Amino acid sequence: MKDLLRTADLSAADFKLLLDLSDELKQEPLKHYGLLAGKTVVLYFAKHSTRTRLSFETAVARLGGVPSTVGSNELQVGRGETLEDTAKVVSRYAEVFVIRTFADDDVQLVAEAASIPVINALTDGHHPCQSIADIMTLRQHWGTFEGKKLAYVGHSNNVAHSLVEACALSGIDITIASPEDYQFDPSIIANAKAIAAENGGSITVTTDPMEAVKGAHAVYTDAWISMGDAEAKWSLQVSALTPYRVTQEMMSHAAPDAIFMHCLPAHRGDEVATEVIDGPQSVVFDQAENRPHTSSALLYANRTTASKAVHETGARRGPVVVISCTL
Numbered sequence: 001m002k003d004l005l006r007t008a009d010l011s012a013a014d015f016k017l018l019l020d021l022s023d024e025l026k027q028e029p030l031k032h033y034g035l036l037a038g039k040t041v042v043l044y045f046a047k048h049s050t051r052t053r054l055s056f057e058t059a060v061a062r063l064g065g066v067p068s069t070v071g072s073n074e075l076q077v078g079r080g081e082t083l084e085d086t087a088k089v090v091s092r093y094a095e096v097f098v099i100r101t102f103a104d105d106d107v108q109l110v111a112e113a114a115s116i117p118v119i120n121a122l123t124d125g126h127h128p129c130q131s132i133a134d135i136m137t138l139r140q141h142w143g144t145f146e147g148k149k150l151a152y153v154g155h156s157n158n159v160a161h162s163l164v165e166a167c168a169l170s171g172i173d174i175t176i177a178s179p180e181d182y183q184f185d186p187s188i189i190a191n192a193k194a195i196a197a198e199n200g201g202s203i204t205v206t207t208d209p210m211e212a213v214k215g216a217h218a219v220y221t222d223a224w225i226s227m228g229d230a231e232a233k234w235s236l237q238v239s240a241l242t243p244y245r246v247t248q249e250m251m252s253h254a255a256p257d258a259i260f261m262h263c264l265p266a267h268r269g270d271e272v273a274t275e276v277i278d279g280p281q282s283v284v285f286d287q288a289e290n291r292p293h294t295s296s297a298l299l300y301a302n303r304t305t306a307s308k309a310v311h312e313t314g315a316r317r318g319p320v321v322v323i324s325c326t327l
Contacts, residue, residue: 003111003118004298005104007128007165008191012199015135015169021297022136022290029062029296035303036065042094043069043121046101051264052121052129055291056098059299062292068094084113091115096302117302124226125185127158129298130263131166133290137283138172138218140290141259145172145201151216151254153177153209154244154271155237156184159222159263164188164203168196175204177212179240209244216254220261221246221271238270247273251281259283 004010010018025031041060045053053069060067072078077086087110090097097114099107100121111118120128142148150167152160156178164184167174176184184205193203206212213219224241225234251258260272260282268274277284 003114003120004128005107005111005118005120006126007131007162007169008195009128010169012169012171012195015132015166018132018294018297018301019136019139021300022132022293023140025062025296025300026290026293029293032063032296032300034064035300036060036063036095039065040068040094041065041096041098041299042090043067044071044075044090044097044099044101045069045121046072046099047122049100049121051288051291052100055129055295056121056299058292059295062296063299063303065095065299083109086110087113087118088115096299119298119302123158125158125161127162127263128165129291129295130159131162132294132298133287134163134220134261134263135166135170135172136290136294137261137287140286141283142217145170148217149173149175149215149255150218150220151175151177151213152220153212153246153250154221154241155182155224155226157222157226160184161188163220164192165195168192168201168203169199171196171200173202173204175206175212175216177206177209177244179244180207181240182237209250210253213250213254213258216258218259218261219246219251219254222263223265223267224271241271245271245273246276248275248279251276261287264288 043056057067057069075086077083083106087097091114094116096117096119098119098121099110101107102124104123104125107120107123120126150172152163152174164174189203189205196203224237258281260276262272262277262284264284266272266277268277
């Protein structure tokens with residue numbers, strides 16, 4: 001496997017190694033400085049970004065490389081050049097192509113055309129980089145995943161898709177509560193359930209948010225409208241999702257030591273009450289803090305496995321998966 005396009009691309013062993021490496025790099029952020037010395041990582045952002053962009057720029061710098069961040073209006077792709085041609089050109093210049101865009105199919109096209117690894121930094125369907133930081137945060141607060149339950153309430157969007165896949169790989173029991181018209185893609189749920197069964201976790205789907213959070217050790221939600229969604233959808237989504245707003249009342253149904261999670265940006269008063277996100281149970285800024293560490297781990301894993309592949313086969317590029325890297 002050359003690319004990371006969705007969380008389920010990883011094995012459970014890969015995922016654990018990424019978490020271990022992220023923890024190591026959190027303790028010593030510059031431990032592997034120089035790994036990307038003289039190398040460029042291209043960060044293509046067709047969507048606005050705060051945490052993902054800054055975390056990857058920080059990660060590249062901490063590994064001694066040069067981040068080159070560009071938007072669609074800064075490349076010829078904005079003037080009609082194909083994504084495939086862009087990917088082939090970037091492959092001649094850079095070590096890794098990190099891309100944040102709209103359609104999942106566009107990232108797939110880039111990955112197929114590129115000879116270097118491609119990392120999905122968010123699409124309409126998936127956000128694998130966020131999910132790694134989410135599970136890292138849970139492990140730091142819980143210590144173990146055994147016997148732990150996470151509840152996700154609200155819009156079943158890209159963040160939720162990747163979170164479910166990450167929980168399945170980690171053996172975490174997750175319950176998802178969404179309105180009838182905002183349910184998960186059935187194929188994502190089916191695949192995640194199969195992965196969860198292999199790793200000791202479970203996935204439950206419901207429309208009842210209070211039932212979902214009952215006894216949960218973490219409650220997670222996300223914005224009700226995603227980048228690129230038409231504002232005309234807003235009033236309809238508010239009406240459907242208001243019962244899923246995370247309030248103190250909802251949190252009282254969770255475990256006494258439950259934490260609150262959100263990938264940010266947050267809209268206080270919409271998907272979450274101000275007193276929850278700014279209260280003592282909130283770990284949202286721990287999640288944000290962990291993003292550069294998990295980005296560094298992804299880039300380090302890619303570079304070390306790529307070097308191993310060159311040594312063993314003479315190939316220019318290796319896989320992004322962590323399974324063969326030495327921690």
